[in-house]
Amino acid sequence: METKVTAAPIAKTTLIGQRVKKPDAPDKATGKTRYINDMVLPQMLIGKVLFAGRPHARIIRIDTAAAAKLPGVYAVLTGKDAAGLKFGFVRDNVALKDKVRCEHDEIAAVAAETEEIASRALELIDVEFEDLPGVFTPEAGAATGAPLVQEKFPGNKSLSFEFKHGDLAAAERASDFVVDNVFRPHHVTHCCMGTSCAIADFDHNGKLTIWTQTQYPYNYKMDLAPALGIDPGDIRVIQPPIGGAFGSKLDVYPYEPIAALLAKKTGRPVKVIYTREEEFRASPTRQAAIIHMRTGCSRDGTLTFRSADVLLDNGAYTSWGPTIPVIMMRTTSGHYRVPVVDFKAQAIYTNNPYAGSFRGYGNVQTTYATAQQMDMLADLVDIEPLEFHLKNAQKSGEYTPQQSFLRECALAECLETAAAASDYSRKRKEYAAARELPGRYKKGIGLASSIHNAGGAKIHKSDGIGTMLKVDDFARVTVITGASEIGQGIDAVITLIVAEELGVPLEHVTIVNTDSDIAPWDVGVHASRTTFIAGNGTRRAAKKAKAQILNAAAKMLGEPLETLELRGGSVVRDACGTPLIELERLLRRMHFQTEPELVMVSDYYEPNSEPEGAKHVSDHSAAYSHAVHIAEITVDTLTGEIKVDKVTVAQDVGRVINRMGLEGQIEGGIAIGLGYALSENMRLEQGLLKNPCFRDYKLITAPEMPPLDLHFIESNCAEGPYGAKGISELPTIVIAPAIANALHNATGVRIFNPPLSPEKVARAIFDAKQAGS
Amino acid sequence: MQEISSYLAPRRLDQALQAMADGAATVLCGGTDLALQTESGARHYKAKLLNIRRIDGLTGIEVKADQVRIGAATTVSDIRGNPELATIAPVLVEAAEHFASEQIRNAASLGGNICNASPAGDMIPPLLVLGASVELACWRDGAVQTRLMPLEGFFVSPGKTVKLAEELLTAVVFDRPAADFVARFKKSGPRPALEISTVSLALGARLSNGKLSEVRVAMGSVAPTPLRARHVEAVLEGKALDAASIAAAVASAAEDAKPIDDVRASAWYRGHLVRVFVEEVLNDVRGN
Known part of the structure; x- marks a missing residue:
């Protein structure tokens, strides 16, 4: 076959590091997207849940007769309908309870024709409770003779963790300075704009289809099955567009099996959707903790040890919350070069709401402590604060005491970049000197940094992903991937990578990733892993497809294989860019021949990392990354209000893939972190939530977002796609202690129990003045 | 149901x-x-x-030579954007600026904010220092009957007013402030939008030759209803605005503010903020 060469050469370009829009952005911005919350199926019933509304009680009697008789009600379920169907990490939960252990315990559920009828039916359920004394702090739960929250867990003891490295006593003796504080990170919740929602439907073969917001569709089946007493293989998970997850959808929560139990009972699809108030009360929280931390250093500023004794408020059931010590200890041992480490954590059952995973997963809480103690030590040692940080910053090639291998470590570069961009050292000195001067408004600057896994986290034995990719007869590419899109932007990353490898327009790439019967296996969206893991998986699959396409082209065109490349929608001569055949024509010819050759490839990618293991000594991620935030604030010393004037960010991102997505993730991460630092707080009194609404639970709103000065440090990760590392949790992790350190710089006060609300700040400043006068 | x-x-x-x-x-x-x-x-x-949104004559801001009349259905946005009010009663416009959010300001009415009788109602303290009255109308004996009463006596407790169930609040009226009238409004809350006042405070007075007269001070969120701070007013009435009178006013604020602990703030913080705001608004007026 002859080669016609008429078109102009196609120059080599790259999409890596460009700004690429999220494929679903136009539909989301214009309101076209149909979220799961909008979905209506034929014959669908509405399920509603009766919550206990009290923290600890026996159910003496529950009478559902009147509710069941209400016209339009199709099923009423109570604890006896879920008896024995235990689920959860330690099998301590059940979809419908026969005993109340926390305020939002689900004690009955109805399915009815409309939400109105379902609500009326709930009002008709007559329950007699016998209230029991409860425990509402981990200290109270751990006390001798405390009421038991879970009968099978004596002493209210849930999970515990320990890691020791080196001789603590000797390290303490060798320390010239030791800081010793108790930090009390609080309860906050995810506040997804789309409230929790699931739609369940059984067919007559006993197979369940569940439309849900999950961010881990495959292990989800394993976790949901015991709550229903069915085979996990009989569950099909469909993931419609959702309004946020942030870690809250990394487990099964009772509304999901409740929807399924109601569907089973009625033989019709049943949708359970929370109101905003129900969402506040019944969705998971960030893990609250009490962290007793000590850090030592020598006079010359070399860290000598760090110890952490952590009590976790487990809440009434065990989800991901109490597993956060897995990451807490990595930060305790790996945030700067710490030669001696002593970490222990104990989770204690209480009658409070229970915690799930939440962006930053334990590291938000730990960094709030470690980064403030670094700032305290910086004031004690004989060297400049920045120098103190640099002196203890790990370098490429170092291992942490837990054997995290810092193959490419850019902590020092992050510190230097952020400090230079914000004029940190000068301002820190100047503001501290101005503390005692008259004036109502005080300026402060605070630096914080942290480390986080950036190449997945092998908490399971595998941390991999399956990818299938086909290129059809119009040269349109379909990527069938295990990677879930929960708003984080993996859709844009996958599209960009396919377009980069195959030289096709971004618009010619379609992603199929919402049906567990179609897409291959993956362990879910968590641990900042998806760009790293799915990015590698996509790239590998695309490379396989490319090899097949170029082989076919070489054969068809009679050109040497090694001279060919895909570029601008054509097969070109790599050296000069001369187009030889349009990709679309080539693919059509491959399809339409006597022995057609279809482009269909598959790939399984497993990152180069080690399972976490019981001893917690393993290189559990294929990459690690650091970020430095420098917050500049103005404090009204009378009202206690903190205005964040600017945040300078320097983060090791490995390599920028989609610049726009990266910026968005950092901005969003900081918004969540600022809420944690300044305003968000679940006000729990005796286990009851007092502010289940956005009026009184204060998210950061647009006018409060400070200007951000973003610096992306490209350390070029050997394992990551094009050198990229995972990026999305660090922004949430680092900002709060940067603000806390800035508050100290401005006013001399430190607050160990976030949020730094105006009242708390005003009170601390007022009390400090009283004490000083 | x-x-x-x-x-x-x-x-x-x-x-x-x-x-x-x-x-x-x-x-x-x-x-x-x-x-x-x-x-x-x-x-x-x-x-x-x-x-009541469609009722003729219930919406609008009418500034006469001696009196200002604002229809009950007038939105907070209308007040915020009214150039005449900005000149003669900027304290009201200031409060409208800090009211909830753009969307809520576009819908919320002045009459509604008053009748809701929240101790945190943002439009109430400025109206109290303007000496406003409310016009109440009802249908009696086959005709529309109206009565005018001072806003100060209108509130009974959170959500409760002296208005009868058959009465409709139709307008707010106040005398056109004198040329030497000064006023300020302060509202606290941790964020700039969509915030329910932890504490709000308004000051209105005539200031002539450095001396205050006809002093009105109003506070929100420090008691079951918005209130006039009679002790602070008495301390300031007829006094020169100087460091001593400001200190005395700050010291007397606790006599008027009787806040409680609730989910939004402690009594201590509310009391503290009232003192801070009294000092701030007086210093601000003094600085002009």
Whole structure:
């Protein structure tokens, strides 16, 4: 076959590091997207849940007769309908309870024709409770003779963790300075704009289809099955567009099996959707903790040890919350070069709401402590604060005491970049000197940094992903991937990578990733892993497809294989860019021949990392990354209000893939972190939530977002796609202690129990003045 | 369940008042409080839902030589954007600036903010220092009857006023402030938008030759109703505005503010903020 060469050469370009829009952005911005919350199926019933509304009680009697008789009600379920169907990490939960252990315990559920009828039916359920004394702090739960929250867990003891490295006593003796504080990170919740929602439907073969917001569709089946007493293989998970997850959808929560139990009972699809108030009360929280931390250093500023004794408020059931010590200890041992480490954590059952995973997963809480103690030590040692940080910053090639291998470590570069961009050292000195001067408004600057896994986290034995990719007869590419899109932007990353490898327009790439019967296996969206893991998986699959396409082209065109490349929608001569055949024509010819050759490839990618293991000594991620935030604030010393004037960010991102997505993730991460630092707080009194609404639970709103000065440090990760590392949790992790350190710089006060609300700040400043006068 | 048997949206005031005459109508204007309260169960709809938004003459800001009249259905946005008010009663515009959010300001009415009788109602303290009165109308003896009463006596407790169930608040009126009238409004909350006041404070007075007279100070969120701070006023009345009188005013603030602990703030913080704001607004006026 002859080669016609008429078109102009196609120059080599790259999409890596460009700004690429999220494929679903136009539909989301214009309101076209149909979220799961909008979905209506034929014959669908509405399920509603009766919550206990009290923290600890026996159910003496529950009478559902009147509710069941209400016209339009199709099923009423109570604890006896879920008896024995235990689920959860330690099998301590059940979809419908026969005993109340926390305020939002689900004690009955109805399915009815409309939400109105379902609500009326709930009002008709007559329950007699016998209230029991409860425990509402981990200290109270751990006390001798405390009421038991879970009968099978004596002493209210849930999970515990320990890691020791080196001789603590000797390290303490060798320390010239030791800081010793108790930090009390609080309860906050995810506040997804789309409230929790699931739609369940059984067919007559006993197979369940569940439309849900999950961010881990495959292990989800394993976790949901015991709550229903069915085979996990009989569950099909469909993931419609959702309004946020942030870690809250990394487990099964009772509304999901409740929807399924109601569907089973009625033989019709049943949708359970929370109101905003129900969402506040019944969705998971960030893990609250009490962290007793000590850090030592020598006079010359070399860290000598760090110890952490952590009590976790487990809440009434065990989800991901109490597993956060897995990451807490990595930060305790790996945030700067710490030669001696002593970490222990104990989770204690209480009658409070229970915690799930939440962006930053334990590291938000730990960094709030470690980064403030670094700032305290910086004031004690004989060297400049920045120098103190640099002196203890790990370098490429170092291992942490837990054997995290810092193959490419850019902590020092992050510190230097952020400090230079914000004029940190000068301002820190100047503001501290101005503390005692008259004036109502005080300026402060605070630096914080942290480390986080950036190449997945092998908490399971595998941390991999399956990818299938086909290129059809119009040269349109379909990527069938295990990677879930929960708003984080993996859709844009996958599209960009396919377009980069195959030289096709971004618009010619379609992603199929919402049906567990179609897409291959993956362990879910968590641990900042998806760009790293799915990015590698996509790239590998695309490379396989490319090899097949170029082989076919070489054969068809009679050109040497090694001279060919895909570029601008054509097969070109790599050296000069001369187009030889349009990709679309080539693919059509491959399809339409006597022995057609279809482009269909598959790939399984497993990152180069080690399972976490019981001893917690393993290189559990294929990459690690650091970020430095420098917050500049103005404090009204009378009202206690903190205005964040600017945040300078320097983060090791490995390599920028989609610049726009990266910026968005950092901005969003900081918004969540600022809420944690300044305003968000679940006000729990005796286990009851007092502010289940956005009026009184204060998210950061647009006018409060400070200007951000973003610096992306490209350390070029050997394992990551094009050198990229995972990026999305660090922004949430680092900002709060940067603000806390800035508050100290401005006013001399430190607050160990976030949020730094105006009242708390005003009170601390007022009390400090009283004490000083 | 709440059952609304009829929905009315009359054009004329007399029609509305006749519908209210049996005391069985829920008045709807902007709905920004009503919708939330009925949704949460804190309030229940009566049999009739009466939308007063379309009533002729219930909306608008009328500035006369001696008096200002604002129709009850006038939105907070209208007040915020009114150039005449910005000149003669900027304290009211200032409060409108800090009211909730753009969307809520566009819907919320002045009359609704008053009748909701929240101790944190943002428009109330500035109206109290302007010496405003409210006009109440009802249908009696086959005719529209109106009465005018000082706003200060209007509030009974959170959500409760002296207005009768058959009465409709139709307008707010206040005397056109004198040329030497000065006023300030302060509101606290941790964020710039969508914030329910932890504490609010308004000051209004005549300032002539450095001396204060006809002093009015109003506070929000420090008691079950918005209130006039009589002790602070007495301390300032007839005094020169100087460091000593400001200190005395700050010291007397606790006599007026009797805050409580709640989910939004402690009593200590509210009391503290009141002192801070009294000092701030007085210093601000003194600086001018």
